[in-house]
Amino acid sequence: MGKLYDLLLEDVRFEEGLKACMNCGVCTAICPAAEFYDYDPRKIVDTVQKKDEEEIIELLKSETIWYCGECMSCKTRCPRGNTPGFIIMALRTLSQKLGYFTESEKGRQQLAIKRTVGENIFKYGYCAATYAVNPHMHPEQGPIWEYILENSDDVFERLGGQINGIGTGPLRKIPQEALDELKKIFEVTGGTELFETIEKHSKIKASEMGLQFNSEGTDNDYFVEVYTANNGTHNAHDT
């Protein structure tokens, strides 16, 4: 048994997610990613269960493992009790730990997620918050979104919200002590370490790619690159 397979086994999601696959395809049949990417969860499970070190490395560096949307629809149906979605989560975690994620266009996007949703957690105590959804980065939110941001105090007041208010209510300000506790939890449980790992490998990759990289924020070439780049090879049917 290979070393990488052992590392995967340390993740309870992997242990729970992989029993034995008989390649029935029930997962792929309803997988939203299998439809719009060159992706087949059945093949991922089959590859992983072969325990071949080289094939697992290839997966960890691949675009493929980043196609899943973690809707977990695969879990409902698998006749062998596997959860391809959990296997993907374990592969992604390991890919980041080992720094392989920057080898793929889709993997490199982890930095963009860390710099947006990840930072929101520490700054606001929310993954997403009205004021953190920038209309320029989210044009699909439409004109109503710009309107809400321009009038957020009035909008929230009428709807009973507490935007940045003290106490309870929708989008209240999370007390500093609670934010401190979150931060401490991240430190104790390896959350901070994962953030730092993503930053470290992204910085290396940015220099390899010759792109400007700032240690924070979204206003640098590497961030813009990973946030927007699509080389068009992810869905053969689109070309």
Next chain:
Amino acid sequence: MGKFGYTISKGRQIDYESNDRSVAEYIYDNEPSFRLCIECGCCSATCTTGNLTKFSLRELQILIKRGENEHVQQNLKKCMLCGKCILVCPRGVNTRNVVILAKQAYQKSDNYAV
């Protein structure tokens, strides 16, 4: 890409209803052994092209049956018509003739450009 930076993708799902399967019908009529395939993959295993490229004769036959004409047309020309596949087929499918008939069918049809 327009103002959003992405577009609506074309799905990979085989939509059986929207596909034209007349090529498969043409082959069934002229090479009935085409029906006997059990998708075992012996043809692909022995196929020279298949060993050197991503070409799969097993998959190609399935996609002919499903009417995935774009994929089939792109791949048909990769077959070198050596006929080794016929030797190994456990069901006696004349796989070489299947390829020849598919090419014929596309040539005959106005709907397809080969």
Next chain:
Amino acid sequence: MNIEGKKRIWSDYQKEIADDHFFYVRSCIRQSFFPGSEQFFLNLMRNILKKDVYENPAHTTCTGIAYHSDIVPSATIMTVIARHFALMKESGYKNIAISCVTSFGLYTEILETWKHFPKELEKTREYLFKATGREFDIPENIAHTSDIIYKFRDEIANKAKNTLVNKETGEPLRIVEHIGCHYAKMFPKSGVGGAEFPNVLSGMVEAWGGKVIDYPERRHCCGFGFRQYLVQANRGYSVSNTEKKFSSMKPFMPDMVLTNCPGCTMFMDKWQYTIKEMGGVTYGADGESVPVLTYEELAGLVLGDNPWDLGLQYHMVQSEPLLKKLGLEFDSTDKYKTKNGKQMPIPKNLINV
């Protein structure tokens, strides 16, 4: 379609939902995009149904969106959720009411994980204590807030000022339900009615006089896909999946979409705008788009709340066609006013206006 077959399935999934004394945890997306919905839920529970619902100011995100985009380890999210259990314990509550389907799925999943891997539970206790000095108990009852409204759907129907009937034709409104993948697909027993034919929203619709429309892509994901939406380069996945759902429901001519999960609500609303912008395609009758409502917004309309206090004007797809079908009296001049009645600017280029 045979309703008896569905009823038999529903009878197999009778979920236990607490009756009172809830510890309420908010949703990042619901409170940011649909604050009126969360507010309505609390008003309904406290002032109309006279239930005790407690919100602890120190609770935070569960980090679910970050976890499902794989930038947060499982040990971290387990401990963040354990912190919420600790706040519950400290406040004397045993029943949790969760406003978000992603969170709800995670709470359920984590409790299952702890059952199967007790070591993970022990580790979480240590982590939480080390990080915060807090200790926790496992809740007695876990419910999504839609479960609770489902439980009280008949009480709501008894107090209804409006029923879900098209006032012009006298026919029940044709409503498409969208459940949200993480509600019961992972653990069918955790959802009202199971994973395949959930009853949590259809039960509300029927109790309030509407008709539920089944369509081939009913069970398909809304398209969020976490990282597939969060990163712009991936949004083709997200919008394409939404498009697939809407084209599948279009022939059924739904009057509205009713959603369970705040993310789904936002996407099914906003992607209709995007798809229309991209190619002019719409999915409702007469070139209109289909209003997408949260279950709180729908309950609010049934109970006669002012649609502009619920926040319907802050969707991309405006609800007037629906409100007219319902025969609701609403004051258009009140739509964009502040709480104190001051006129706000009128937003431009919204849909269905």
Next chain:
Amino acid sequence: MMNGYVVVIGGGVAGMEAAGQLAENGCLVTLLEKEDITGGHLNNWHHLFPDRRNGNEVIEYLHKHIEHDNITLLKNTIIDSVENSRNKFIIKTTLGKELNADAIVVATGFDLFRSERKEEYGYGIYDNVLTSADLENRFGTSDLSLKNGELPGRIGFVHCVGSRDEKAGNLYCSKLCCVTAVKQAIELKEYLPESNVFCFYMDMRMGGALYEELYMESQEKYGVNFIRGKVSEVGESFNNKLIVKVEDTLAGRPLKMELDMLVLMAGMEISEGSRKVGLALNLKTGENRFFASIDNHYGSNRSNIKGVFYAGSCTAPMNITETISHARAAVSEVMNYLKKC
């Protein structure tokens, strides 16, 4: 010559064959059947695989077989309790009858998997989703029409419904569904030559005499189509077509298809009646919930209770040929046992 009192529980194929053979061997046999008629599931099967002979022919043989002076047939009879006193049995029926036995043959058989438990296939919800048993009945009445009265143009068969599926609680293969699907597909094509028939399978398990040949015939002569993939879900379209979603695994692509009719190949589970008899007799069951024999190779008729023997599909999915052989083997075990008593 009287060799002993034997009670046979279950009047299906296995029980009837065992009773007949025991009677021939000089035992006094009481055959218990819970229903009003003997023959079990065979009564519902129009044609048998692989040769598609009429099921009635086998039933007739079995009926003649149990017309024997040594056999007492008790219909509508359910066991209430069994007393086991040094391997002499006293069986009490729910109607208050008491029967003495030197040996018992358990031939309590199987139930078909209740297909509504695979909720995603919509049996009992979507019109025109049938089970293999429903279709067999339709063949019996020659009525293949859809709910709207029209005849189906495209029909799908879903293999492994309730078999090889931990979600259904059954990890085992029911063994007979593949060949049944092929047989029924051929029959459908005979009734409706213009129709298109698709079998959705994971593995074609055609491991019986002449099964593989039937599979080939279905392709060659009848044009039945086979798609390798487990059907994931079924929905209903605006015009009442069934929409199936499956991965065409050998093409590596998800596939969506409209069908007029869908047939679910329901698997076999140990029968509810078996469970009750098992409790009354203290019989051991295996992980698959069928009765566990003391040895898989040379003791498949022997139970964990001395004097109690198994016949037929209460131990595992079996076809009729195997069931009859298994019943005869059970009789051989009973005779050896009675000799030693």
